[in-house]
Amino acid sequence: MKKLVENIERLKQQHNAVILAHNYQPGEIQDIADFSGDSLGLSIKAAQTEAEVIVFCGVQFMAETAAILSPEKTVLLPDKSAGCPMADMITAEQLRKLKQEHPDALVVCYVNSTAEVKAESDYCCTSANAVELVSSLPKDRQIIFVPDQHLGRFVADRTGRDLILWPGYCITHVMITEDDIKTAKAKYPDAIVMAHPECSEPVKELSDELLSTGQMLKFAADSTAKQFIIATEMGIIHTLKKQNPKAEFIPASNRAICHNMKKITLEKIVWALEDMQYKISVPEVIREKAKIALDKMVEILPAK
Ligand code: 13P
Numbered sequence: 196m197k198k199l200v201e202n203i204e205r206l207k208q209q210h211n212a213v214i215l216a217h218n219y220q221p222g223e224i225q226d227i228a229d230f231s232g233d234s235l236g237l238s239i240k241a242a243q244t245e246a247e248v249i250v251f252c253g254v255q256f257m258a259e260t261a262a263i264l265s266p267e268k269t270v271l272l273p274d275k276s277a278g279c280p281m282a283d284m285i286t287a288e289q290l291r292k293l294k295q296e297h298p299d300a301l302v303v304c305y306v307n308s309t310a311e312v313k314a315e316s317d318y319c320c321t322s323a324n325a326v327e328l329v330s331s332l333p334k335d336r337q338i339i340f341v342p343d344q345h346l347g348r349f350v351a352d353r354t355g356r357d358l359i360l361w362p363g364y365c366i367t368h369v370m371i372t373e374d375d376i377k378t379a380k381a382k383y384p385d386a387i388v389m390a391h392p393e394c395s396e397p398v399k400e401l402s403d404e405l406l407s408t409g410q411m412l413k414f415a416a417d418s419t420a421k422q423f424i425i426a427t428e429m430g431i432i433h434t435l436k437k438q439n440p441k442a443e444f445i446p447a448s449n450r451a452i453c454h455n456m457k458k459i460t461l462e463k464i465v466w467a468l469e470d471m472q473y474k475i476s477v478p479e480v481i482r483e484k485a486k487i488a489l490d491k492m493v494e495i496l497p498a499k
């Protein structure tokens with residue numbers, strides 16, 4: 196492992212590369228990354244970095260977002276099959292049809308979507324700023340929200356807006372059940388339950404805080420609580436423990452693993468930098484349109 200990390204460091208210098216990792220990445224990858232964070236934080240970093248090469252340790256839509264925001268950079272995804280099933284639950288064709296059915300509606304897409312879907316959208320958001328973004332939209336306009344129905348319901352609830360939802364969902368977050376939360380709360384009655392807005396509604400109703408992964412890290416760091424039940428992908432527990440060694444973090448469910456996120460390994464990062472693979476790029480006509488929606492996303496900061 197030491198040798199792999201040394202190789203990555205050397206190759207990074209050689210190619211003027213930066214390593215960005217999502218909070219769900221395997222622990223050893225979060226540890227060697229130049230920056231790890233949530234989708235919003237990573238998008239901002241990708242747009243601002245001066246490095247020539249971005250090695251994106253995450254899934255396809257995240258690397259695509261970096262390529263849209265920073266077209267002059269080389270964006271590498273170390274495993275080209277690391278996708279997000281939720282992002283593939285709506286196609287541009289399906290979104291065009293939905294827009295025809297609601298011709299006056301504004302379209303907000305979750306960043307967990309393809310570049311083609313972003314290009315068909317007016318605005319993009321992440322779970323960290325979806326509420327702020329939707330709140331800023333004119334009250335007299337209908338809003339289509341795709342593809343995550345669960346994040347959509349959370350946003351509708353917080354903003355009081357009646358959103359037109361798409362039935363997409365995250366296959367990892369729906370693995371966490373109402374019973375999982377009840378069992379964990381019975382065992383750890385003093386623990387604070389933090390859940391991602393992608394969780395199902397019954398899980399969210401039983402939770403104390405609904406937060407993006409970046410907001411969970413901040414909440415835990417600012418809190419005096421000593422126990423937390425975590426209702427999101429388990430990879431984040433590595434960093435929660437590292438940053439808060441005195442607190443206890445209990446996964447709500449051991450099934451909450453995103454296997455696509457776990458496809459990235461240290462070996463694959465070495466190969467990515469040695470062979471400049473796998474380059475992620477977006478056709479210019481799509482990129483230009485998708486960038487308009489993404490620029491709005493990176494401008495809106497979360498309230499907390
Ligand atoms: P965050 O933006 O909260 O990190 O979430 C990304 C994601 O893919 C959640 O499943």
Ligand code: SF4
Nearest residue numbers: 279280281365367453
């Ligand atoms: Fe997609 Fe869910 Fe994995 Fe996030 S956790 S990347 S939404 S499949």
